[in-house]
Amino acid sequence: MSATVPLGQYLFRRIKDLGTEHILGVPGDFNLTLLDEIYNVPGLRWVGCCNELNAAYAADGYARIKGSPAVLVTTYAVGELSAMNGVAGAYAEHAGMIHIVGMPARMLQKARAMLHHTMEPNMDPAVYIRMAAPIRKTYAYLMDDKTMAEEIDRVIVACVQSRLPAYIYVPADVVSVPLDAKRLDTPLDTAVRNSNSGIEDHIISLVLSEIEKASHPVILADVLTIRHGGLELTRKLAEITQFPSYSTPLSKGIIDENAPYYNGVYNGKVSFPGVAEGVESSDLVLNLGPLLSDSNTGGFTRTIRDENLIYLGHAYCQVKGEKFDGVHFLPILKRIVGELESQSQNYNVPRPQQKPRLEPPVLSKASSGEIRQSYIWQRLGRFFKENDIILTESGTAQFGAPDATFPPNAKYITQIFWSSIGYTVGACLGALVAAKELRHPGRVILIVGEGSLQMTVQEIGTYIRYGFKPIIFVVNNKGYSIERAIHGPEQEYNDVSLIWDYQKMLEFFGARQDKGGRAKSQAAKTIEELEAVLNDEDFGNGDSIQLCEIHMDKFDYPWRLSTQVDITRERMKKATSSSS
Amino acid sequence: MSATVPLGQYLFRRIKDLGTEHILGVPGDFNLTLLDEIYNVPGLRWVGCCNELNAAYAADGYARIKGSPAVLVTTYAVGELSAMNGVAGAYAEHAGMIHIVGMPARMLQKARAMLHHTMEPNMDPAVYIRMAAPIRKTYAYLMDDKTMAEEIDRVIVACVQSRLPAYIYVPADVVSVPLDAKRLDTPLDTAVRNSNSGIEDHIISLVLSEIEKASHPVILADVLTIRHGGLELTRKLAEITQFPSYSTPLSKGIIDENAPYYNGVYNGKVSFPGVAEGVESSDLVLNLGPLLSDSNTGGFTRTIRDENLIYLGHAYCQVKGEKFDGVHFLPILKRIVGELESQSQNYNVPRPQQKPRLEPPVLSKASSGEIRQSYIWQRLGRFFKENDIILTESGTAQFGAPDATFPPNAKYITQIFWSSIGYTVGACLGALVAAKELRHPGRVILIVGEGSLQMTVQEIGTYIRYGFKPIIFVVNNKGYSIERAIHGPEQEYNDVSLIWDYQKMLEFFGARQDKGGRAKSQAAKTIEELEAVLNDEDFGNGDSIQLCEIHMDKFDYPWRLSTQVDITRERMKKATSSSS
Known part of the structure; x- marks a missing residue:
């Protein structure tokens, strides 16, 4: 039996041993030989994304559902920089990922060759490593054969324990460096312990x-x-x-x-x-x-x-x-x-307090007519089923969703701290991948505003490419409504293109409604139309990808959004008047 | 007459005075009040992009065609980080842009509030400013009323003279700071001079x-x-x-x-x-x-x-x-x-050397059958007309295009140094905007591989939203052919989704073929079919957006690409054997 294993394979075996079964990312000429090694690790699969920002969002979404670290692979400079905002969001909200970046061979790095993807003044290949410093827990820059195995192990452990992004930079020639295979017999100890x-x-x-x-x-x-x-x-x-x-x-x-x-x-x-x-x-x-x-x-x-x-x-x-x-x-x-x-008998079970009213008057009980923010979220709550994975995009969806009552064992992804719009379209891919690994019987439901969808729309194509079957609600409210609520409701800059035809989206990305395909695209402008969609058996059963476009008024904001905006304005006003 | 002008307006007036008529970017809650000021400067217009990376690519494309600096506006953290790879490319290839980033009000920054878009450990709002250090010539962080006007002027001049990106960070409360309006009477001196x-x-x-x-x-x-x-x-x-x-x-x-x-x-x-x-x-x-x-x-x-x-x-x-x-x-x-x-008489006009053969045997003279790399580029060269703006995407298009003979006064955009795939789809938007400002009579022609297109496809929707009419060639060669040429031609990671229906793309993004619209989507698998498209009058006249999907073999590489790959491999082999 071989006593060594090539570094690339070592790295991916360590990752597989954590329980991670899919690698997300985008190929580039400095990571291709590394990607070859994925196919040498049984049970590990590649999921190619359309671009690196979306791939980073997907890795974030994967980590939130799976628990084990997501793995993102990008290429030198162009790839790693494109991913940056996605990795930063994972850092802010503790969705740990191992971000592996393929780099030029060490020899080329040392020569400071003016390769594509390098930059003046001095073609320093480590410049991008420094740029990522604030958005990671730690990193390994694999330049020295002697320490590579320990470095990989150290970074993986730090990622799992901190639930923060960690980087591994792999020069192309390093992929084949032989590492001691015996190390792999001892699983990494990733348990979180308090030293004292x-x-x-x-x-x-x-x-x-x-x-x-x-x-x-x-x-x-x-x-x-x-x-x-x-x-x-x-x-x-x-x-x-x-x-x-x-x-x-x-x-x-x-x-x-x-x-x-x-x-x-x-x-x-x-x-x-x-x-x-x-x-x-x-x-x-x-x-x-x-x-x-x-x-x-x-x-x-x-x-x-x-x-x-x-x-x-x-x-x-x-x-x-x-x-x-x-x-x-x-x-x-x-x-x-x-x-x-x-010792459940030994402590006092206090009496539960009086339960608050979970459906306050601010919510609408309408049963017909236009679809309002005060109505939609509780209705969607009733559409959700046990075990569903639910994603709500930054913006009105995220501020509306707390009005819904979730079913038992729901898993929920939203990003209200980092708040990068477009995030959920990528994160949904990661959730779909994670759900597959977990043999998750629930549906994956994405609720995204059309302005956010425009940011990252191509990843819908990746769902379809890999045969995933999410249920997608596109809240079409004609622009960035969250921004209208904050400032300049009528300003042109808060508009987005109004002429996209979302009913053609699934078809463009390859989900065929003809040829026996049951991928459906539907739209609802009224409660009655929405009911028809939600009660359509094909729509809800999770057997094929589905889209429901919900038309809503562009100046209709969830009450939680308006209230928070008012609070923020009030505080700013006070602070400004007291400081002047 | 008012002796002061709000900072936001001062900034945009300075920009307008450079000849720049459009501002590219994406709104976000920390730049909204700044964007309001665009509408207070006559002749200045906002162009909203789908996402910040594409907006940065657009700014880069604008700068390459217009000459005057492009202006990109993004929001704190999520926006500026998403743009990073696009700005880095502009830095590498000297496509100067002024990148304006809207930030939280100074008071909130100083309080280190845990606002959305901030990061632990200490909520330092300047962390993103530091991350961008390597990809800019200089920057202004407008925190001190006293120096703001000079800082803005300094950064704009540095950007124009260096043709590199420069950043201006604008806290939200700073937009209304009154600056001395008289400064605007003296135009900025941006001329490049040698001091000695x-x-x-x-x-x-x-x-x-x-x-x-x-x-x-x-x-x-x-x-x-x-x-x-x-x-x-x-x-x-x-x-x-x-x-x-x-x-x-x-x-x-x-x-x-x-x-x-x-x-x-x-x-x-x-x-x-x-x-x-x-x-x-x-x-x-x-x-x-x-x-x-x-x-x-x-x-x-x-x-x-x-x-x-x-x-x-x-x-x-x-x-x-x-x-x-x-x-x-x-x-x-x-x-x-x-x-x-x-003194054109006083110096010796030397005899021109023997002209090289500009159509070497490697190029095909076929007139029927499948469309090969050895054929397509010279043919497209004959389709191009005087004054056309031509963009070729990183990958086979970029390595093929030098085979074409360009018409007089062609303007050409390609990014073979930074080489970020997907770049041209954004850059084309910027070229379209710049061409409009220049009252450019030529057509804008985008040639992009389908793998690259998938990266940034939504910006096609922005062309349509603003009524632009480029001619788009999608080279559909079933994956990342440039990477197949470099490594792993048959590897799965070099595939992309093959089921996108590019014939439906323009329609999805809102260009209607019905209702009298003349936006056409066509495809060509053979030279005969391609000829039919190229000779279609609607296709070539630039009166409406057009798409031609060219199907090519996935293992067919331009000779320039294969030759360069061979040279690189040979050099690496020699270097490795001599170093071992």
Whole structure:
């Protein structure tokens, strides 16, 4: 048996051993020999994307659904730079990916040859490596044969543990460098541990004692819990304790929304009536994996006092004002759930608080006529089924979706912190790939505004190329409505092309309605028309790709969007007047 | 009359005064108030693009055709990062643009608020400014009221003079800062001058004396001549001197290819028979605006001895081995042309060398049957007309196009140095905008492979949205043929989706063939079918957008591509064996 393995194969075997079965990316002349090695690893497959930004979005979407790191391969300069915004979003929202960049052979790099994709003044091939510094946890630049194997292992482990992007730069000649095959017999240890077990013990006993003392404890489960592998633990925690439980706009779906203990999406002042009161009046908020950005806190109107807060984060934990830096929540959550499970009689199950009204008057009960933001989201909620993967694009979809009630075990992707429009069209590809790996029986449902769709539309072609069957809702509201809500509602710059014919989109990208194909494109301008589409059996059964274009008014904004915009304006006005 | 003008308006008035009439970009919530100011400057218009990478490509294409700087507006983080690869290409190939990035208000920046589009660890809003450092000449970060006007002026001048991208970062609250309106009465001085006129005089007298002494002088006019405003001067130089004149792959079209003194595209060993000999045997090569990258020098096989070379570049000039750093060719070329014009009797007009055969045997004379790389480019050359703007995409189109004979006054865009595929689809939008400003009577012709088209296809929708009427050739050769030529011809990763229906593309994006529209989509699998399309009057007259899909074999590569790949392989083999 061979005692060595070529570096390219070593790298992809390590990746396969993590459970990742598909590599996303775009070929380029400096990564071709590396890509050859994918085919030498049984069970590993290539998914070619139309462009690198979309591929990065897809990798992000994959990571959110699969849990194991996504792998993105691009080529030197043109490819890696095109991917940058997508990788930055994954960094901001902790959707870890290993970004592998094919580079020119070391000899050419050292010669500073004026190859295509290089730049003056000095043709330094490492210039792009430096540009990516802020959007990654770490990187390996494989120039030295002696350290390559350790470097690959180190970067993979760091990526899995941090759930942040990490880069591996592979010069073309390095692909064939022989590495010690025996290393592969020892799987990488990627478990997250807190080095100081004394502090961990201390925090756990504090938390358990606070839970016992509390009269009205609640769970506020935020998105970094999901990103860092705590989804199932959180669901178990809510199930065991039956504490009133809340999600946030980013973590929606983490709590079973049909469970008696589910109390809604907490987003500061931008919440359904009763939700903010429920959280903010609690004497113990168990806040898991918080991400405290503007649109995930109702424009910074989250109001939880430190003395009522247990904050369990990836970078630190804090119990009622006492902060523990560098402590990761995951091992702690695991042990707390274990403790509560084993001694479920020993602690006080507090009475659930009064449930807030989850369908406030702001929502419409219409059954006919034009389709309004106040109507559509709850209706789509009723269309969703158990196990669905649901993606809502930045913009009105993302601000509307919290109005929906999600089915059990829904998985939800939205990007309300990084907020790069067009993101979900790429992320949906990654979700489809991940769902395939998970043998996921649910449907994948994409809800995207037409302005965002125009950004990244070609990846719809990739769904069709690989035979994926998402259900796509295109919210056609004639421009960037989120921007109209913010500024310049009638300004020309908030328009997009109004003459695209979305009914022809699937056909253009190769999904044939004729020849027995059942890919359908439909449109709805009224509630009645929408009902007809939603009740069409072909549309909902997930057997073929489907499109429903929903026409909506361009000045109709979800109430959550208008409210947040008002809050932000008010704050800016105050700040400006107080500073002047 | 008001003595002040809001900063946003000041900025756009400065831009309008340069001759730029259109602003390209994508809106985002941090640039909306800035965009409002476009409408306050008479004669300035907004062109909204589908995404920022395409917008950057468009800005690059605009700059190449218009000469005056393109202006790209994006939003904080998501927008500016998406544009990065496009801006980098403009940096590499000197297609100057002013990239204006809208940022959060200064107060929010200073507070390090966790706004959307920010990043951990510390929400530093300047992090993206640092990332772009290598791809710009200079930048202004408008944080201090006192220096804003000077900073804007400084950056604009630097952009025009360097023909490189320059950034202006505009926090949202800065748009309304009042600036001194009187400054606008003095136009910016953007002329390129050499500070040391003694050295300039010296170089000019050296060059003139070398020209007089030379027995077989030739002109080798490269692309940076065009980028730095020397196109017309170069044409005049060739016309006055009648010296045998050559272009390069990047500068093709700079010399009138129907003129008696035109001798072909010089690209080292990857040239038509006789071309390399003509240049390399000359005792005086007047090399203007060189860009010596791999694919612009036949894979580094350009062989011109220093003792026969006059190198007139943007960063230095060199006369027969004597180098003058920091001297710009443009003022020198201007004076040389003036001198030669005024004393055209006083210098020796040398006899033109024997003209190389511009249609070597490698080209096909077929008149029927399948469409081959060896046939198509000369045929398309005959389709081109005087004043056409021609774009060829990276890949086979770019390596094939030098086989065509261009008509007089053709303007040519290709990106064989930066080589980012998908580039021309965006650049074509910019060329269309620039042609409109120039009241350009010629047609705009885009030739793009289908793999590249898939990268950036949505911008076809922008042509249609704004009523532009390019002629589009889609070379459908079933994948990335340039990569097949380089490595892994049969590998799956070199495939793209084969089921897109390009015949439906224009319709999807809103160009209607019915209702009296004359936008046609046609396809050709044979020479006969191609002839029918090319001879269709609607197709060629430029009155409506047109598409011709040309089907070609996926393993059929232009001879220039195969030859360069062979040269590169041979060199790598030698280098590897000598280093081991």
